[in-house]
Amino acid sequence: KDRTPHEDAFHQAVSEVVPDLLPLINDNEDYRTAGLLHRLTEPDRVISFRVEWRDDDNIVQVNRGHRVQFNSAIGPYKGGLRFHPTVDLSMLKFLGFEQTFKNALTGLPMGGGKGGADFDPSGRSDAEIMRFCQSFMLELYRHIGPDVDVPAGDINVGAREIGWLFGAYKRIRNQFEGVLTGKGLSYGGSAMRTEATGYGVVQFLGHVLDHKDDSIEDKTIVISGAGNVATYAAELAVERGGKVVTLSDSGGYIHDEEGLTQEKIDWVRDHKAKSGTSLEAYADEFDATWHSDEAPWGVTCEIALPCATQNELDADGVKALIDNGCIALIEGANMPTTSEGKKVVADSDLLFAPGKAANAGGVAVSGLEISQNKMRRDLSRDELADELQTIMKDIHDKCADAGTDGDKVDYAKGANVAGFKKVADAMMAQGVF
Numbered sequence: 001k002d003r004t005p006h007e008d009a010f011h012q013a014v015s016e017v018v019p020d021l022l023p024l025i026n027d028n029e030d031y032r033t034a035g036l037l038h039r040l041t042e043p044d045r046v047i048s049f050r051v052e053w054r055d056d057d058n059i060v061q062v063n064r065g066h067r068v069q070f071n072s073a074i075g076p077y078k079g080g081l082r083f084h085p086t087v088d089l090s091m092l093k094f095l096g097f098e099q100t101f102k103n104a105l106t107g108l109p110m111g112g113g114k115g116g117a118d119f120d121p122s123g124r125s126d127a128e129i130m131r132f133c134q135s136f137m138l139e140l141y142r143h144i145g146p147d148v149d150v151p152a153g154d155i156n157v158g159a160r161e162i163g164w165l166f167g168a169y170k171r172i173r174n175q176f177e178g179v180l181t182g183k184g185l186s187y188g189g190s191a192m193r194t195e196a197t198g199y200g201v202v203q204f205l206g207h208v209l210d211h212k213d214d215s216i217e218d219k220t221i222v223i224s225g226a227g228n229v230a231t232y233a234a235e236l237a238v239e240r241g242g243k244v245v246t247l248s249d250s251g252g253y254i255h256d257e258e259g260l261t262q263e264k265i266d267w268v269r270d271h272k273a274k275s276g277t278s279l280e281a282y283a284d285e286f287d288a289t290w291h292s293d294e295a296p297w298g299v300t301c302e303i304a305l306p307c308a309t310q311n312e313l314d315a316d317g318v319k320a321l322i323d324n325g326c327i328a329l330i331e332g333a334n335m336p337t338t339s340e341g342k343k344v345v346a347d348s349d350l351l352f353a354p355g356k357a358a359n360a361g362g363v364a365v366s367g368l369e370i371s372q373n374k375m376r377r378d379l380s381r382d383e384l385a386d387e388l389q390t391i392m393k394d395i396h397d398k399c400a401d402a403g404t405d406g407d408k409v410d411y412a413k414g415a416n417v418a419g420f421k422k423v424a425d426a427m428m429a430q431g432v433f
């Protein structure tokens with residue numbers, strides 16, 4: 001903390017992992033002398049740069065862009081790009097650190113990285129967002145490559161932005177190569193990538209419940225967020241017989257007591273695709289209630305899936321969920337539960353799974369997109385759906401194996417330990433520089 005003051009989110013992420021690793025490191029002479037905790041918490045490289053672009057009024061705007069190349073022990077850096085006014089190095093270091101463990105859990109050869117800019121696309125025209133993406137790539141291109149670093153999307157960077165970023169990379173480098181994932185299907189994208197994170201969250205939830213001889217069917221489910229992860233989690237949860245009663249965005253949440261349907265989820269996706277729109281309109285469209293500036297954690301449910309952003313679920317939120325009978329909290333977003341919230345979880349019987357395990361489906365299919373691009377061959381949607389199912393089951397089982405203590409499974413500990421072992425062993429095999 002002394003070396004990196006003001007990096008609260010990064011410190012939070014590290015401090016939630018270290019206690020699970022210390023016993024393992026202290027028990028192993030090789031780990032103990034290898035300086036692994038210091039090496040794992042210091043990124044390989046941090047790149048920051050100016051992004052200048054012209055808005056529609058012909059005024060030059062300036063944003064700050066970054067790429068944090070965190071750890072490449074098991075493969076090229078891999079992790080998303082986020083465009084949001086809150087993006088700073090602390091946030092990207094927390095996300096890159098988490099990504100290193102997550103990618104290791106997938107079993108695919110991907111290191112950890114994360115990037116983005118403090119650019120706020122809400123209210124910006126398509127032309128402005130495209131110009132921003134092109135200017136961002138004008139610097140990023142020299143730091144990435146199919147065997148070096150393969151970024152993807154994250155908050156506010158969806159298929160459209162990936163298309164503009166890819167177009168800019170190709171124009172600058174004159175090379176058609178798999179340098180980004182989440183691309184459109186017509187130019188090297190992978191089937192199932194769009195759905196993979198949200199679907200994977202619900203598949204992981206299914207395995208957690210199955211482990212307890214329970215299932216999603218007829219469970220009432222509260223979901224936060226209304227973006228990629230939230231809407232695809234809602235879609236598969238509904239398909240599996242769950243009743244999803246909320247979604248949210250940065251303005252508040254909708255409560256639909258009848259439960260979401262595929263038609264309603266499609267409407268949300270179309271509506272939110274327009275830059276800067278609020279979910280409030282859903283309430284009028286489908287006879288639901290809108291709760292301005294509130295999160296949905298007070299709504300009675302058996303399952304909660306926070307799928308919006310970091311630190312969106314605090315201790316009071318977790319207490320409200322438990323008091324109302326919630327049995328499982330599965331993180332779709334990255335680190336959505338605050339440290340205080342996790343303390344409440346630890347003192348309860350709530351089944352809890354961390355984002356680095358439960359939301360790994362997206363990066364897993366991104367890993368498969370890299371392989372497909374290398375082979376210049378597309379796998380079918382069915383093949384990829386099977387791969388995703390297999391990988392999510394495998395991640396569940398790895399976390400359960402490493403996190404079982406008596407009859408309780410600590411999935412957070414299991415994810416930290418299993419991810420660490422893979423990365424640490426690779427780092428040690430490759431020597432100290």
Ligand code: NDP
Nearest residue numbers: 155156197225226227228229249250308309333334359362
């Ligand atoms: P999207 O941009 O598609 O959606 C984000 C959603 O979260 C929007 O509904 C947005 O509302 C809401 N949101 C953003 N910031 C806040 C905030 N401060 N308070 C309340 N709501 C907020 O992003 P994704 O769905 O892709 O990502 C969601 C989370 O999942 C992130 O933590 C991301 O890192 C993580 N994740 C995503 C993966 C992916 O494949 N997409 C993979 C693994 C993790 P509004 O529209 O009002 O801005």
